[in-house]
Amino acid sequence: MILPLLKGLILTIKRFFNPNAVVTQQYPEERPKLPSRFRGLPELQIGKDGRERCIACGLCAKVCPSKCITVEGATDKITQRRYPKVYELDAFRCIFCGFCEEACPVRAVILRDTFELSTYQNKNIFDKKQLLDLTKKRKISF
């Protein structure tokens, strides 16, 4: 009866003194290492012309199971291009399923590693500018 207890204790003590076996991360001092397929907040990507890549097709909004995306299209009067006048993402409702990324025909929505979404307000809606700023901060070259 004592033997299994000792066995267990040995393991505990071994782990306790082994620095390589520590799993606790010192967040926020230490940034977490996220898996490559981590699904954070959907972010709007920027195209070659420096504008949003989104063409306001509304497929992300259609496919979204939690109905957290609102897209309002508009015509660019000069280029006749279709662009999102309003692109809003309700982060409270988002379940980070990644369907929007999958549905997007132009890869304008990508779920990257943004996960720090806590806020002091009782709403957390990201508008088009905020979603594009997330990408701009990354300084991804096109």
Place this chain on the structure above:
Amino acid sequence: MKTINLVVDDKTITVPEGTNIFQASLDNGIYIPGLCYHPKLSQFGGCRLCMVEVTERRTAHRFACAHPVSEGMIVKVNTPKVVRYRRSVMEYLLAHHELSCPTCDKAGECSLQDITHELMLSPSRFNAVRMNAPVVRDNPILELNRNRCVLCGRCVSACKEIEGVGAIDFQKRGIKTYVGTAFDKPLDCSFCGGCLAVCPTGSWQDRTLEFRGRPWEFKKTQTICPYCAVGCTIVLNTKSGSVRRVTSDDYIGINEGNLCIKGRFGHEFIHSAERLKTPLIKKDGAFHPSSWDDALEYISKRFQQIINEHGGKAIGGIGSEKCTNEDNYLFQKFCRSVLRTNTIDNLSNLRSPSLNSLMYESVIRGIASTSLKEIEHANTLFFFGTDMTEAHPVAGTMARKAIRMNNASLIIANIRTISFSGTAKNDIRLTYSFGSQIPFIHALIKIIIDEKLIDLKKAESSISNFHELPLAFDTFSVKEASQVTGISEEMMRTTARLLTKSGNCCIVCGRDVEEDPLSRDTIKALMNLCVLMNASSPDTGHSKASLLFSRSHNNSQGVNDMGVVPEFFPGYSTTSDVSNRENIEKQWGVKFSDDIFMRESKNIFELARNGALKGLYIMGENPLVSYPNGKEVLEAFQKTGFIVVQDVFLTETAQLADVVLPTVTFAEKEGTFTNMGMTVQRLNKIIQPSGVDAKPDWQIICEFAKKMGYSYSYASPKDILSEIESVVPIYSGINYDRLKRKEFYWASSVSGSRNKSAKYLLNIVQPESLEIKQNKDFPFVLLTGVSLNHQGTFSRYSNALVSVSPECFAEMNRKDAQKMNIHDGDAVVIESSQNKVTLKAKVTGKSPEGIVFVSEDYEWIPINLVRTGVYTPVKIYKETGQI
């Protein structure tokens, strides 16, 4: 009609003879994929997708849209061979189809997409060759993207057959074929959007939508168009509480999915930034926003004061041609029972004062059209004094359908040359000289009698005063009439023969006739013509010839039905009749004082100008620009102490008011409209008014009545309609909920109750013609009319309509223009004794010499301030010339 039994996909169906397999399956809920076939259009057989296996005497493959049904036919829609064929056809179609579904507005309701999905097409075996044709954006409304075109030819047929314009066609041959205008000129058509409605792919795009939504996001609700008197059913596509576009449904409404430019693209006014947002009260010459309570309190106090000082008679009311029947019913009830005045009128009645009584008379006598559909079923169409294409474009579409389906004959008579697109086999276009309508109609009657084109014996037995006819026409000679009207005798004889040809005849009496000073006699003469034609027709239950009176606005008919006229209570019961008065008193629980029904003058503006009116209550009208004599209205307003206007926009009339109350547009209210075919249709509330503190008219009147110490306990227009049902005899049997499914035809129920054996009566009138005094200073006659692209206040706040036709032209005859050295586009001044206006000239052959034509629907052009009456003598000169 002979019917055929056949089996489609193991289902036995029965269809009329001559139907094709595609239509037969469609009617019986069996789906056959196809892109080029459309029930409204002729067969084209271009897409090759509707291949089916047909077993008649032997089994073969046929195209469903091009193969008529036969007895005992067995059709299989989805055999493996057929599906394989279809898939390969689709592969060819998609080989060069632009893959722009994400940015294409059609995606989601695209037939090509649906069929691709249904056939489960995998990536094509062919190398995709994209056309990369530039997108044609040469007009502000329609966009043509040839990369998406599958050359189904629907738009080409729709343009040719439905709209009769033929602005687009296939260009070039073979692989280079594309849809476009001749010589790639900018699209110049009526912009009905028919091409857009029938296009199975996204080749035609609505530019006014501006990508503001996708088909699956829209909530689609049907309602009635707020523009002309045809009363088309439109489908409003809304997203998050705003109207994004207007579509049509081929299976609902009297219009069968056909619309005009106003109906399809003129919806932007609903969300115009210029709408009235709060009630406005004028203090020291400037408007100040106020709350509803304050505004109503103020109005009721002022009105009460007027009633106390001068009696209710000193208040006038103008009802609206654009408001619902419920609004108008309540308006006249409020005016008569609360304000205690009978000085109420509407602009339709003011413009053509003799129309109402004659219209009702012809309904009772069974010679009026009971529905607009009669145009479609007619074998002879006679458009008298109406410009169908401009005034009632969709009724024109119905006429073209009659020409196409019934091979109908077409007779158009007008002062000007009217461009009615579409040609009938027997197509007569007449222009009679100014003011000679009655001699023209009389000549037709004379010819009918002289040539015995009708069964005179029968006519004699069914018309009680037939013996008066030869007496009246004794001295009348066709030859003289021919000289007066300027129409050759032979032409008149041909016209008379065509009119009396067997089959139904629909006579459309237009606005030019109704508003003429001689309108009473002209309409009577037309009624005589109708009576003669009907009296001799075999008794088949319905009349052979029918008269359709055209009205200008969506509810011009309804406002008169609801009794917003001094002569009639709701339902055309005369106010002068004491028993009618007592009946209404009993129904409403009020007591009228006798003197309110006495009238010194017929015209409300005349009363106001004489200073008899101290207060004026105007609901949803802008008489300053829509009444033929604007100056008279202006004077009337200046004489009137207190004016209340209820409108959507701050119109010219509203600017003169003391209090302006904001109301809602057609999309934001419920109710019923009555079209010119006396069909009552229901409109649905689709959105909430956003950003404006506006209320429906009936609600304003209810609250107003409450402030005046009366209680109206209506919760919704439904309650008002049920009261209308019990009070108004012609509307008895109407049911608000039933209207949602089926429209109500009041004329057919009224004339249906008519005693069939009752004899007809002729109303003989003198064949006089109108003489306009030749004036040396003002040698021209100003004639006004309607415009296709504009109507009322709403169209000027719809950007699409304004961008298509931003300018009003003065149409002149070539010879006149030559004399004065005026060219197309020159600025000319039209000056009458009252006022003058500068417009661009358009030199055409349409107007006869001595007549200048200006459309009065461009409300920002104050042409009605120039006019002194229906026909105004004017002078014209170049702007830079003599002044």
